[in-house]
Each structure stands twice: as structure tokens, then as C-alpha cells.
Amino acid sequence: MDNTKQHSVGRWISLLHRYGNVYMNEQLKAYNLGAGQYQFLAVLYDNEGLSQDELAHTLKMDKGTAARAIAKLEKEGYVERKTFSVDKRIKKLYLTDKAHAFKSTLTSILSGWSSITTKNLSEDEHVFAMKLLNKMSLNAETYLDEMK
Amino acid sequence: MDNTKQHSVGRWISLLHRYGNVYMNEQLKAYNLGAGQYQFLAVLYDNEGLSQDELAHTLKMDKGTAARAIAKLEKEGYVERKTFSVDKRIKKLYLTDKAHAFKSTLTSILSGWSSITTKNLSEDEHVFAMKLLNKMSLNAETYLDEMK
DNA sequence: TATTATTAGTTGCTTACGCAACTAAGTGTA
DNA sequence: TACACTTAGTTGCGTAAGCAACTAATAATA
Secondary structure, three states, X not given: OOHHHHHHHHHHHHHHHHHHHHHHHHHHHHHOOOOOOHHHHHHHHHXXXXXXXXXXXXXXXXXXXXXXXXXXXXXXXXXXXXXXXXOOXXXXXXXXXXXXXXXXXXXXXXXXHHHHHOOOOXXXXXXXXXXXXXXXXXXXXXXXXXXX | OOHHHHHHHHHHHHHHHXXXXXXXXXXXXXXXXXXXXXXXXXXXXXXXOOEHHHHHHHHOOOHHHHHHHHHHHHHOOOEEEEEOOOOOOOEEEEEOHHHHXXXXXXXXXXXXXXXXXXXXXXXXXXXXXHHHHHHHHHHHHHHHHHHO
């Protein structure tokens, strides 16, 4: 196996992540959001009513990170936290009208980045790339989850 | 194009980046290094004598980030900064004996992560994945560089 | 040659994130 | 029922990173 490749995977992932954040920050600035919040919002669009913990777990993020991201989303009026009497620890998350109105904007921002990064990939390559990235991230998850 | 995919690319990249950092931090702790330094060291192994600016440029990182990463590497005894009389602004970076001794360790840590993430990929898939990631990061670079 | 522009590096500020310690609420068991 | 365990969420702390303002050195130009 070519060493260059092994050295480079991390570099490419890192670059894609950092540049992706720069792009997202730029695009989201007008909506008072940053790269640290949109993933949570994206999950909520498909799963309204999740708790913070479920959300953190879905994204494989630290619950502290989730707490702060959601606090920001709440502060900016995108989500509401509701406690029900069943279990007072749990705060279920609901989208506001503002969030619903923002959904298509977020979608197009996300497809924007997707188009940029996959510009010169064929449809087949694109599909294959997604499949491989999915596999790789599942591998990463499995490995680190087994560590604990 | 399936929306799930477009939503997910960012999520996978983010996950691979975050989990990769957790892995690297864990592996590098014993050497008093963190995820924020190893990329700089890796580039220097192949290009001793680069300046900070060249290094930052190679990795597409902010020069402030580079300054701090290299300060850490210097503090821990992995690199030395040398100023030559030709241009006193430039500090060329050289590896210490400690860094040279560490090279193979870093290589195997990096291949470790590479093997973990590509565990169930065939050799062909692996090669193809690298090619696609390379393309995607080049696209990201091109896009953001053209913004300025 | 004097002044202006560019360049390399540093530093303050902000955001994103993981980890760990903590609180409060809920569950289980002796 | 009392005490231990678990769970959801919060918060302090440290690291990684980008941006912007700054300094000092060099290059360019009037």
C-alpha cells in the first residue's frame, strides 16, 4: 500500500471538514447560525421531538456539545425545549415556525456544498463515494465505540 | 439525487474528522502531542526546511494555526526554527533527533487509523476512495480559493 | 532615497468540540 | 422505605482552528 495514501486520508478529511465549516459559517451567518448548529437542526427536521441525548447520539456528538448547540438554536428561535411531566429530566425538542421556514434554505446550502465538492465526479462516482464514506464512518464508529 | 446523501456527506466527514482526532489524541498523548500537530510534522518529514508559511500553505491551514502548532512542536523538542541572514522574517523548520526517532511511530499510528476506517473495503475500493477524497478536497480548495 | 506595499510570523478573539465533574430526576434493590 | 445506580442535561476546562489586527522585515516605486 502506497504510504502517500495513508498519510493523506486524514489530510483530506481534515481539509474537507475545515473548508466545509468555512463555507457553512459564511452561508449561515445571515441566519445567526454557525457550522456548529446546522447538523442538529438537520436531524430535527426529520425527527422532531427528539431529546438532546438522542440527538447527540444520532450525530455521535458529545452531549455537552449538543447542549450548547441547542442552546444556541433556542436562543436564535429555531427550536423550543419542552419538558413533559412523565420524565422531568428529558427536554424534547421542537421546531419553531422560523425553523420550518428555514428548512429549504438549509437544504439548498447543503446541496450547494455537495455540488461544489463533487463537481467533477460522475453520478456513479458520486454514489460510490457516498457509499465508501458511509462505510468508513461506520468503521470509525464501531472502533471507537468498542474502545469504551 | 437522493437528499439523504447530500445531507450525509457533511455528517460523515465531520464524524471521520472528530473520531480521527479522538484516535490521534489518544495515540499521541504519550508523546506530548495532539491532533493539532501531527500534520505539520508529517509534512516536515518529507520537506525539511520549509518555512511556517509554506507549511501552512501546504496544509491549507491558517498561518496562525501553524504558528501555534509549530510552537508546540518546538516546545516539545520535535522541531527547531532557524533564521538565516538572507531574510530575517523567515524561520525555516528543521527536525530534531527526537522527531526523526518518532517518524516510524507516527507512520504506524497513521496507518492504524487508515486500517480501521478502511477495514472492510477491498483494495480497489480503498484506492478508489482515496482518489475520490482527493478530488473532493481539490474541489473544495479550488472553490474557496476562488472566493478570495 | 523616501515612502508605500507586501510578506512572515505573532497574538487576541471567537467558535466547535471532547472530556470530566457535577446536579437533579428516575429506577432498582436490600 | 432508604440507599445505591443510572440517566439527561449543564458547565468548566483544554485543544483545534479561522479571522483580523498587529509588528518587523523586505520589496517596489515615485
